[in-house]
Amino acid sequence: MYRIQNFNQLLEHLKNQKLKRRVAVVCPRDQSTQEALKRAEEDGFIEPLMVDDDDLPTAARKAIRLVREGKADFLMKGLINSDILLHAILDREEGLLQPGHVLTQMACSSIPEYHKFLFYTDTAVIPYPTQQQRIEQVRYMASLCRAFGIAEPRISLIHCSEKVDERHFPFTAGYADIIRMAKEGEFGKCIVDGPLDLKTSCSPSSLKVKGISSPLDGDADALIFPDIEAGNLFYKAITFFAHAEIASILQGTMVPVVIPSRADSPETKYYSLALAAILTSNS
Amino acid sequence: MYRIQNFNQLLEHLKNQKLKRRVAVVCPRDQSTQEALKRAEEDGFIEPLMVDDDDLPTAARKAIRLVREGKADFLMKGLINSDILLHAILDREEGLLQPGHVLTQMACSSIPEYHKFLFYTDTAVIPYPTQQQRIEQVRYMASLCRAFGIAEPRISLIHCSEKVDERHFPFTAGYADIIRMAKEGEFGKCIVDGPLDLKTSCSPSSLKVKGISSPLDGDADALIFPDIEAGNLFYKAITFFAHAEIASILQGTMVPVVIPSRADSPETKYYSLALAAILTSNS
Numbered sequence: 001m002y003r004i005q006n007f008n009q010l011l012e013h014l015k016n017q018k019l020k021r022r023v024a025v026v027c028p029r030d031q032s033t034q035e036a037l038k039r040a041e042e043d044g045f046i047e048p049l050m051v052d053d054d055d056l057p058t059a060a061r062k063a064i065r066l067v068r069e070g071k072a073d074f075l076m077k078g079l080i081n082s083d084i085l086l087h088a089i090l091d092r093e094e095g096l097l098q099p100g101h102v103l104t105q106m107a108c109s110s111i112p113e114y115h116k117f118l119f120y121t122d123t124a125v126i127p128y129p130t131q132q133q134r135i136e137q138v139r140y141m142a143s144l145c146r147a148f149g150i151a152e153p154r155i156s157l158i159h160c161s162e163k164v165d166e167r168h169f170p171f172t173a174g175y176a177d178i179i180r181m182a183k184e185g186e187f188g189k190c191i192v193d194g195p196l197d198l199k200t201s202c203s204p205s206s207l208k209v210k211g212i213s214s215p216l217d218g219d220a221d222a223l224i225f226p227d228i229e230a231g232n233l234f235y236k237a238i239t240f241f242a243h244a245e246i247a248s249i250l251q252g253t254m255v256p257v258v259i260p261s262r263a264d265s266p267e268t269k270y271y272s273l274a275l276a277a278i279l280t281s282n283s
Numbered sequence: 284m285y286r287i288q289n290f291n292q293l294l295e296h297l298k299n300q301k302l303k304r305r306v307a308v309v310c311p312r313d314q315s316t317q318e319a320l321k322r323a324e325e326d327g328f329i330e331p332l333m334v335d336d337d338d339l340p341t342a343a344r345k346a347i348r349l350v351r352e353g354k355a356d357f358l359m360k361g362l363i364n365s366d367i368l369l370h371a372i373l374d375r376e377e378g379l380l381q382p383g384h385v386l387t388q389m390a391c392s393s394i395p396e397y398h399k400f401l402f403y404t405d406t407a408v409i410p411y412p413t414q415q416q417r418i419e420q421v422r423y424m425a426s427l428c429r430a431f432g433i434a435e436p437r438i439s440l441i442h443c444s445e446k447v448d449e450r451h452f453p454f455t456a457g458y459a460d461i462i463r464m465a466k467e468g469e470f471g472k473c474i475v476d477g478p479l480d481l482k483t484s485c486s487p488s489s490l491k492v493k494g495i496s497s498p499l500d501g502d503a504d505a506l507i508f509p510d511i512e513a514g515n516l517f518y519k520a521i522t523f524f525a526h527a528e529i530a531s532i533l534q535g536t537m538v539p540v541v542i543p544s545r546a547d548s549p550e551t552k553y554y555s556l557a558l559a560a561i562l563t564s565n566s
Contacts, residue, residue: 111524112524113523113524113525113526114524123443124443127451127452158512158516159512160406160407160511160512160514160515160516168410169410197515197519198515198516198519198520198523199519199523199546202523203523206546209545209546210545210546225512225516226512227510227512227513228443229441229442229443229508229509229510229512229513230510230512230513230515230516231443231516232443232480232481232513233441233443233481233508233513233514233516233517233520234516234517234520236480236481236482237481237516237517237520237521237524237525238520238524238525240396240481240482240485240486241394241395241396241397241520241521241524241525241527242396242520242521242524242525244524262492262493263482263489263492263493
């Protein structure tokens with residue numbers, strides 16, 4: 001079984017697969033989108049389908065139609081406002097949302113100071129996840145980790161402390177249910193634990209200092225953030241201060257959607273294409 | 284006018300001042316507290332007053348009494364549960380809380396990738412600040428920055444996006460009022476802006492890419508976090524992944540309180556003593 005722990009290994013894996021995913025790209029007008037597409041195309045793992053129109057909502061609808069008709073394997077946002085694209089994605093008749101599914105963002109980070117990929121959700125879409133939304137985040141996450149060859153993903157339910165505190169942080173009470181569901185096999189083979197903070201999730205020595213035992217052993221593969229503010233600060237801190245490289249996509253849609261923000265580098269867009277590609281490799 | 288931008292400069296400044304602050308230390312039983320105290324004492328900026336008792340609440344009360352009687356300039360927690368110490372601090376008759384003041388945590392970080400100290404609040408005490416609590420955080424922050432010689436502190440009100448969103452993030456609507464108050468001089472000379480994310484607060488190029496103009500110019504001195512989860516992930520990410528060194532204290536009490544967590548290094552405790560010392564240098 002392969003195991004992909006960094007972006008070089010991911011790209012190597014995609015090249016070896018020799019599988020071209022067709023990407024419908026909405027308004028690929030900016031240089032950084034074009035650069036990312038060019039690299040991924042040269043690597044041989046994507047075939048871009050450029051979709052544009054003077055009317056932006058029309059461009060979004062056209063690209064989505066390619067996916068719905070089975071002509072594209074996933075979607076990518078170019079120079080179009082996220083709101084316009086999301087509006088088209090969320091359209092009940094003509095969109096990409098799967099009934100009963102939760103729309104959320106999943107990401108993958110390579111941090112020089114961590115020994116493997118660290119996956120996380122959600123830094124962009126759901127402001128304050130409900131228990132049901134969080135359960136779906138764990139489900140997507142377990143499956144995303146498995147696509148990277150992690151046989152038993154270690155998923156941490158993040159909170160600023162290691163204590164359940166129903167009064168101030170009602171969501172921490174729900175963590176116990178999610179852990180129970182994981183033990184019952186609801187998410188496939190995986191280990192879920194929490195509440196844990198970032199350090200007790202990712203550092204065996206922090207666990208030891210605090211005298212806490214956790215089945216994750218301070219070796220988390222993935223973090224489920226309590227809210228979008230926490231997730232957003234995490235990802236901006238690791239990219240801005242810790243030289244992390246990241247990739248992110250939307251899940252809950254019929255196919256992955258690469259939806260970079262304006263400030264994302266061509267690198268991030270390129271890695272996000274790779275992330276979407278590996279998730280569609282069995283489709 | 285001096286300007287203190289990193290811990291070396293802070294320690295230099297304290298040594299030059301030749302002022303010994305008397306620190307009441309509650310249960311200095313652990314090695315890392317003792318190490319921090321020893322270094323600070325050798326540097327000449329503190330004089331530790333060791334307070335202990337078989338009964339922990341009694342030890343806490345004794346130390347607080349030293350402060351109330353003017354015999355100690357600030358307080359430090361040793362090997363005692365934070366809850367016990369906070370309970371004694373919050374006692375209406377015999378505690379350290381100032382009537383009408385907000386108890387919150389303020390911190391100072393030295394991040395290798397940032398060009399100066401980055402101050403922030405609150406990663407430990409207030410779960411979800413109310414508008415009134417946030418106003419007090421800005422007030423303390425402006426005054427804390429000035430103690431470091433920053434003539435016009437640049438304070439950022441953090442949010443995951445740069446848009447006010449009353450529906451999903453009601454607190455962002457209050458940011459405008461805080462900015463107006465700052466312009467009216469409520470917090471002394473300072474510049475407050477927001478909502479801004481971490482990057483648009485701390486990076487001129489991120490501001491430019493996003494086409495945003497901000498009076499902070501991507502050169503923030505201080506960050507006010509939207510909630511404790513966000514603050515906690517920020518500080519754990521910068522210490523764990525970005526080699527940041529930090530110091531933190533409680534504010535809103537009659538004197539600063541150094542209240543490290545179990546997992547804090549002797550270094551952090553030592554720097555926190557220095558932070559408390561500079562804030563008491565005019566008392």
